[in-house]
Amino acid sequence: MKNLEVLFFDVLGTVVDWRGSIAKEAATLLTRHAPAGIDASAFADAWVGRYDPSVEGIRSGTRPFVTLDELNLENLKDTLQAFDIAPDKVPQRELQHLNRAWHRLQPWPDSVAGISRLKERFIVAPLSDGHTRLMVNLAKHGGLPWDTVLGADIPRAYKPMPQVYLRACELLGVEPENAMLIAAHDYDLDAARACGLKTGFVTRDNANDPSKPVKAVSSGDWDCQATGLLGIADHMLKSRS
Amino acid sequence: MKNLEVLFFDVLGTVVDWRGSIAKEAATLLTRHAPAGIDASAFADAWVGRYDPSVEGIRSGTRPFVTLDELNLENLKDTLQAFDIAPDKVPQRELQHLNRAWHRLQPWPDSVAGISRLKERFIVAPLSDGHTRLMVNLAKHGGLPWDTVLGADIPRAYKPMPQVYLRACELLGVEPENAMLIAAHDYDLDAARACGLKTGFVTRDNANDPSKPVKAVSSGDWDCQATGLLGIADHMLKSRS
Known part of the structure; x- marks a missing residue:
């Protein structure tokens, strides 16, 4: 790590x-x-x-x-x-x-603080099925301090297609093993891991995706796991200090 | 406008x-x-x-x-x-x-302040021959507050190829006439205008590109023209207030 x-x-x-x-x-x-x-x-x-x-x-x-x-x-x-x-x-x-x-989706209460802390040490970017303009609008609406935005319209693909994760790594000039996906859903982390990325599971109330049969309960088998993005920040910054 | x-x-x-x-x-x-x-x-x-x-x-x-x-x-x-x-x-x-x-290129002294002011009213993004990671590194190094970064490795093309400008507009979900390129070089603005974008010429000392035969002297024929990015901000924010 x-x-x-x-x-x-x-x-x-x-x-x-x-x-x-x-x-x-x-x-x-x-x-x-x-x-x-x-x-x-x-x-x-x-x-x-x-x-x-x-x-x-x-x-x-x-x-x-x-x-x-x-x-x-x-x-x-x-x-x-x-x-x-x-x-x-x-x-x-x-x-x-x-x-x-x-x-205009509202950030969870700890999202801006958690991403801001992580941004001091890492490049932070959304990796979403949302397209670039939607992600930019969300960031402006909610004050999300991304370093850059990578929308689904860049690879023209949706998760869990591997090119979503691989193109994101390519554009950020990083080997997959030096990147991590933070997500509240197993299926997304599974796909990221299959592409060689590190994985961080964040526990969120109400994060279940009603379109997916599997619920957002972690298998527990991730490189990092914490509650909320401030929990992820605590974990990631401590483990590198 | x-x-x-x-x-x-x-x-x-x-x-x-x-x-x-x-x-x-x-x-x-x-x-x-x-x-x-x-x-x-x-x-x-x-x-x-x-x-x-x-x-x-x-x-x-x-x-x-x-x-x-x-x-x-x-x-x-x-x-x-x-x-x-x-x-x-x-x-x-x-x-x-x-x-x-x-x-690690240094921003001009007024760049962060000018972009920050313009960001309150517009989506702000670099459109450069630099690739995404280079642009992200420049932003982190110099504190450039972009809403997102669009590197040359997204369209896999270099200016003044039209797909650079058109793909950028497509990804930001904007008709070309509702976007403007701000640049210190005529050749870049010429190409943007040919794609339908608005154009803003910023006068910069020492902005000449030694690789181009034409020097950075404006033809004067742009939608907006000012000295430095604070000058552009004054012009753009006044014209909309």
């Missing part, structure tokens, strides 16, 4: 509270356009739950790369229909605004 | 003092390995002067993309020979250290 130069961070669930943020913004739209009694958290989970299957075509090569903005809008319309709300009855401007909630 | 979202910055000469920084580091090596009387500034200009011709093969497609680290090292060895210093007489470690001087 002493030659570690770069820390990559999963973002959705690991750095920002996607489920909570999306539920909050969905509630606004549902209040205006849905019958009473639809739970905004259930709606958000249903929307996010369509994410992984919708990416599958891109992973398998049957669909050309498109960004999360496009996938999310398709999935939002499908989710509205599943909740018996006709998408064409909702004004386009409101649909687009809710779809852009993904650009 | 009211829909302007993104400001791209040329870096070498515009944001950092490449000639001065390289001359200073070259002086250290020359003192140890060269006959007395070699002027470090002349050496630096000779080295930087090989840059543009060495990129030409990549622009024309006769050579696959390689980063500036590789081109600079080739050019450094050729420059040493041109000054009658045998490259293989210089320890590899010292050669590599001088070659890495490109990762």
Whole structure:
């Protein structure tokens, strides 16, 4: 670990509270356009739950790369229909605004402090299925102090495709063994490790990805494991001091 | 200009003092390995002067993309020979250290303040022939507060190839007319304008690129023109207030 130069961070669930943020913004739209009694958290989970299957075509090569903005809008319309709300009855401007909630996800309370501390010693960069503009908007919205942003639209690929991890290492001029992925999800860390990266598991409440069958419970078999990003910072900075 | 979202910055000469920084580091090596009387500034200009011709093969497609680290090292060895210093007489470690001087270029005194002010209103990103890791290292070294970094190794192309400007706009999710290139060199702004971007000329002392036949004197025909990056910030923020 002493030659570690770069820390990559999963973002959705690991750095920002996607489920909570999306539920909050969905509630606004549902209040205006849905019958009473639809739970905004259930709606958000249903929307996010369509994410992984919708990416599958891109992973398998049957669909050309498109960004999360496009996938999310398709999935939002499908989710509205599943909740018996006709998408064409909702004004386009409101649909687009809710779809852009993904650009306004709130960081977990310790994310800015944790990344700031780690940035003093390492290069810090998000490694996300989000595209570059979405990641830049999240950083500006939440004050995330990345050294650079690497969106899914650079390799034109989604996790856990190996080129996501390998292209990120190539662009940051680092051998995979001198980079670490920090994430709250096993499947992501598994893929990073298969590409030769070090792995750090961060425990987060509410980080489960409703689109994945496997829950965010660590297998425990990682190079580093801690609660929250300040916990990761404590661990990583102590182990090098 | 009211829909302007993104400001791209040329870096070498515009944001950092490449000639001065390289001359200073070259002086250290020359003192140890060269006959007395070699002027470090002349050496630096000779080295930087090989840059543009060495990129030409990549622009024309006769050579696959390689980063500036590789081109600079080739050019450094050729420059040493041109000054009658045998490259293989210089320890590899010292050669590599001088070659890495490109990762330690000093910002002009107003660069951090100017970019910081502009960052409050716009997305700010370098758009340079430097690769991603070089740009990240420069930012960390000089405290340059970019929102993200777009290196030449993302489009695998060098200026003034149009894909450099167009891919940057695509990744930042912006129509070219809502982005502006800030640069101290006409040839760069000409190419950006041909791709539809707005253009801002910044006057810099000592920003001439010794590898280009044309000097850094503005044609005057740009969307914005000012002295230094604080001058650009004054102009851009006033015109939108």
